[in-house]
Amino acid sequence: MASVSLSKVNDIQLSLPAHQQLWLALSGGLDSIVLLDLAVRWCQAESKSLKVLHVHHGLSPNADQWADHCQQLCKQYQQQFSIKISCQVHQVQLNQQLSSLEAQARKARYHIFEQQLQKDDLLLMAHHADDQAETLLLRLLRGAGSQGLSAMPAFRTLGRGQLYRPLLSYNRAQLEQYAQQQQLRWVEDESNQCTDFDRNYLRHEILPRLKQRWPASSELFSRAAQNLAESAALNEDLAELDLQQTLMSTKFGEAINCARLQGLSRPRQINLLRFWFKAQAMPELERKQWQIIFNEVVEAKIDAEPCFNWQGYQLRRFRGLLYLLLPTTKFDAGESHLLATLPLSSEQTPISLSINTGVLTLNSAAGFPQKINQDLPIMQLPDSGTLWVRYRQGGETIQLVKRGRKQLKKLLQESDIPPWLRQRLPLIWWQPETGDAQLIAVADLWLSESVLSQSIHQAWLIRWNNEGHS
Known part of the structure; x- marks a missing residue:
């Protein structure tokens, strides 16, 4: 991972991997303010710009002041260091009737981060060694395995970009010393003192006692998390090898x-x-x-x-x-309404129809070899009337070449189609200008004898892609 380093400033060094745009998550608290100061100095040295994200949760009566503080601070840095800094404030609404406010707030923050990051962008977050210790203990108390106990990774993918935590090797005391030396100003979130939250309870009641007995406990917890991360990585390597031996493409x-x-x-x-x-x-x-x-x-x-x-x-x-x-739009197995109505003409254009169980496409087969492969789902579309696309309703039959008229129910039972897909196959009906509608295709599995094409220049290739749909 290529990186560019900043010379040491009061014993804290910022080294960043190669990236396009640099972003920083700024709460206004001590940790993120220290990281902001370091990032600004790095940007000045490298002639780079910085984009700052502040998430306004609206949970504190002081939330508006925190947002203003972050914006004003970014303006001051821009003037002082002559670099381009923008500060975006994103306000989110949380359901305060639910008990999981911490989880809600975290999910909302990361959703915003993912939306903003572009390809190869880098987002900095200010988690430090004490945060890592808290995370490790919380997950240990929840019975997590090596993957969970590896706690917060220093570097991971986030949306189209990457997330990086450069301060995990420093504890809060070191960050506070740096902030005092640089005369930085930060805000204090009053909710951080409430020990009703599990993380705050560990921070104020448990970790101080551990540090009294084991002064380097935070660094030791971080080391343990790194060791567990290595074990988790080995487990993933083994899983990938096992997956190659067990995964099949159908x-x-x-x-x-x-x-x-x-x-x-x-x-x-x-x-x-x-x-x-x-x-x-x-x-x-x-x-x-x-x-x-x-x-x-x-x-x-x-x-x-x-x-x-x-x-x-x-x-x-x-x-x-x-x-x-994978999760999809709710599907009603008894659904009988039309999925699409497609008028036909002598100059038919390609059709691509996306429904909640997959994508159905009809494309000209003119680019295929002159000799038609009978295994390909190629058909001659009528040049008049209307196509209907709908799900099964029961009782359907289709006229197959050399097999006569078959009940769709029996065809499905005889096939290798998984049962959960049988009700979700798109059926294509042709409604002529006069007469009854005819079932001419069941996805790309069976075609009616009446639409089998004999001329590749007049033929249409039908494809049904349902991969990943439940």
Whole structure:
């Protein structure tokens, strides 16, 4: 990771990785004010600009004053150091009826950060060694594993950019000494004194006692977190190797082979699945959820079709494979309304239809080889009438080449299509100007004999992409 360093200023050194735009999260408290001072000096030395983000939670009667303080301070730095500094204040609304105000505020902040960062941008945050110690203890008290106990990483991806915490090797006392030497001004959040919050309780009641007995406890906690981060990284490396041996690509998306998964030890199975879930942004599971996954999904009877639901995600098993389905718009299996009505003409344009279970496209097949591959879903669209796209309603039949008229229900039962997708396939009907509507295509799986194209120049290729949809 390439970096540019600033010479030491009162024993605190700021070294930043290469980036495009530099951002800084500024609360107005001691830690972020110290980081702001260091960042401004770095920007002056490197002839760079700085963008500052202040999130106004509205929880304190002093919140407006804090926002003003941050904006005024940025203006003063801009004048003093002759660099370009902008300070953006973003106000968020939290539900004060809920008990998880800390979690709400954190989620709101990071959402704003992700929205602002562009590709290769870098956001600085002022967490320090004492913050890391608090985080480690909180997660330890929640029974976290090595991944959780690795606490806050110094560097990680955030949206399209990167997040960097350059002060994790310094404790609060060192930052306070720097602030006093530089005569910095900061604000104090009165809520930081309230020990009703778990983090504040550790900060004011527990960590001071630990430091009395073990003065270097914060640094030792940070070292432990770094060691655990290395262990977590090794676990991820192992999970990636195991995933390569168990993950399969199917026409319905990627899936894990249960037999290969069960050939691993239980810790490696959990390690692999946790890595897979994390890659899909699935929220962390609790111990009882892991028990459900193995007892009711992975180790269910061969003919079972189990489903595990977790915060919108679904883990399903079908014919020996595990599929992870991402959250989608709520789907009603009994939905019978039209998804689209598409008038036809002799000069048909490409069609791309996005619905809540995937994307259906119809494109000219003129660019394909002259000889039509019968395995490709290529059809001759009528040049008049109307296409309807809708979900199953029951009782549908389709006329197949060399197979006669078949009930769609039986075709689906005979196929390898996972049951949860059968009700979600888009059916394409042709309504002629006179006469009854005809089912001419079931996604890109079956085409009616009446629309099979004999001329590639008049043909249309139909594709149905449902990967990742539940």
